[in-house]
Amino acid sequence: MDEQCKQYQLLLMDIHFGERNMDGEIKGHLEKCNDCQAYWQGLDKIEETLDALNFEPAVDYPQISEVLARVRKRESILESLKFVLVAICLLLASVLTGFKFLLFLQAFFYLTLPFLSLPLIYHYKERCDSRG
Amino acid sequence: MDLISRARAGEREALEELLRQNYGILKGYLLKIGCDYDLTEDLIQETMYRAVKNIKRYKATSKFSTWLITIATNLYRDQLRKGRKEILYADITDDLQYRAEQLDITLEAKEKFLQLQNIMAGLPFEKRAVLVLKHYYGYSYQEMADILQCPVGTIRSRLHYSLDYLKNKLREGGQQLG
Known part of the structure; x- marks a missing residue:
């Protein structure tokens, strides 16, 4: 088989898999080349074989549930970490800067946050319920 | 709202449905490219986990199954890079033999099935993946190039090589599979 046939066989493979249309030049070569004809016919045979x-x-349903539970767990850990990080930052900022208003701000949040966060908690609960 | 949008919004039922719809494709792909059963289970778990975790990054320019297959391919490649010995079809014969029985196929079909596994095992992973993606899933050259992260020309030559390899193996085996 010469280099020209190798190139034509690549084109025939493209045509077989729908990546290109048959044109007159390829058709002409196919008609006169036995090797390429055999290659062309062999492609169907190979595909038929692969069907085995x-x-x-x-579907493994428990595996899917396990994955979703793993994601939920990760999300809840991340949310807790964010909360702890913000709390630490606020505390450090007030201690390091020594600004009275930061301490007041923190005290204010500690006292009012539970009430301010009620709508947020309610919203989060709704979201969780809708997720199941 | 479609399934993808609902899944992106974090709706558990939509995520579950999306994974359920694509589970067979993902597992079938991993088994066909040559993963042994244990690794397939691990990779499915990890692929689905990453897909759900990063669902907001998924751009619906390609099918969700394509995205899953891309993640799974990268994970499998990582395993091979880490030096994991590629456990091929030949080693999972029992499992697939069991599956063949489950599928209630004829004895003749089962023989073909096992023979083909052994033939495919002789191809390197990258070439096997191209053949599997093209034949079983009908991906275009460009889609395969995106999944396997290589140029279209490489995909084309790998496919040609794989087809030649199969053709020769079939000839050696006296066309028993055909």
Whole structure:
């Protein structure tokens, strides 16, 4: 088989897999070249053979639930970490800067946050319920 | 709102449905490219986890299954890079033999099935992946190039090589599979 046939066989493969259309030049070569004709006919045979491995595994529902639970756990850890980080930053800022108003601000938040966050908690609960 | 949008919004039922719809494709792909059963289970778990975790990054320019396959391919490649010995079809014969029985296929079909596994095992992973993506999932050269992160020309030559390899193996085996 010469280099020209190798190139034509690549084109024939493209045509077989729908990546290119058959044109007059390729058709002309195919008509007069036995090697390329055999290659062209062999492509269907190979595909037919490959069908022996065509199976579709069943869905593993517990595995999917496990993945979703893992993601939820990660999200809740991340949210807790964010809260702790913000709290530490506020505390450090007030201690390091020594600004009275920061301490007042922190005290204000500690006292009022539970009330201010009620709508947020309610919203979060709604979201969780809708997620199931 | 479509399934993807609902999943992006964090709706658990939508995520579950999305994973359920694509589970067979993902597992089938991993088994066909040659993963052994244990690694397949691990990779499915990790692929689905990463997909859900990064669902907001998913751009619906390609199918969700394509995204899953891309993640799974990268994870499998990482395993190979870490030096994990590639455990091929030949080593998972029992599992697939069991599956063949489950699929209730004829004895002749089962023989073909096992023979083909052994033939495919002779191809390197990158070439096997191209063949699997093209034949079983009908991806275009460009889509395969995106999944496997290589140029279209490389995909084309890998596919050509794989087809030649199969053709020769079939000839050696006296066309028993055909």
